Amino acid sequence: MKGLFISFEGNEGSGKSSVLSWIQKKFASEGIEIYLTREPGGNKIAEQIRNVILDKSNTNMDSKTEALLYAAARRQHLVENINPLLEDNKIVISDRYIDSSLAYQGFARGIGIQNVYDINMFATNNELPDLTILFDIDPDIGLKRIAANSNREVNRLDNEALDFHRKVHMGYMLLVKEFKSRIKVIDASKNFEEVCDEVYKILKKFIAENYNQ
Secondary structure (H helix, E strand, C coil): CCCEEEEEEEECCCCCCHHHHHHHHHHHHHCCCEEECCCCCCHHHHHHHHHHCCCCCCCCCCHHHHHHHHHHHHHHHHHHHHHHHCCEEEEEEECHHHHHHHHHHHHHHHHHHHHHHHHHHHHCCCCCCCEEEEECCCHHHHHHHHHHCCCCCCCCCCCHHHHHHHHHHHHHHHHHHHHHEEEEECCCCCCCCHHHHHHHHHHHHHHHHHHHC
């Protein structure tokens, strides 16, 4: 048996990380263990790469360098964290995975979605999530949320112009059409309780139908 691999995606300020924490506690109360991780990061090597990518002083980073660094961190994350858990029949939810690279570097940076997809297929041995939940939010609202949250880490990508974040959103919408059987879209502009409830219902149904303990 193999576990379930789920990813959460969305623009900056979509609230997915907060919902993810709530989801883990909710399922734990029902006796279902969910393992959380994040990208870039999740282990020592990938976290070191994360620090390079998101360092606000690295303003001269080339777009292809950025895409390759994300793919490298993803590879380490997969082999060291995700795959061992899946092989042990666990449920894993990652805060971001390949779709972030396709939207941010592939579309918004203009490298090309297919080019970034190819890089990541090499890095991950063609491994995609079983399910992706996309937190859909207007980039303007997402950035206002970030500005209002003094406790949130502000990184290099947060400081990009609004036009960049709008392109990221456009990139995600293209991915929804391309991977419509895998990506489920939720309205992340709703209040926290409503979003949590909607995500919970999607995950509850998916786990019941696809997970064998």
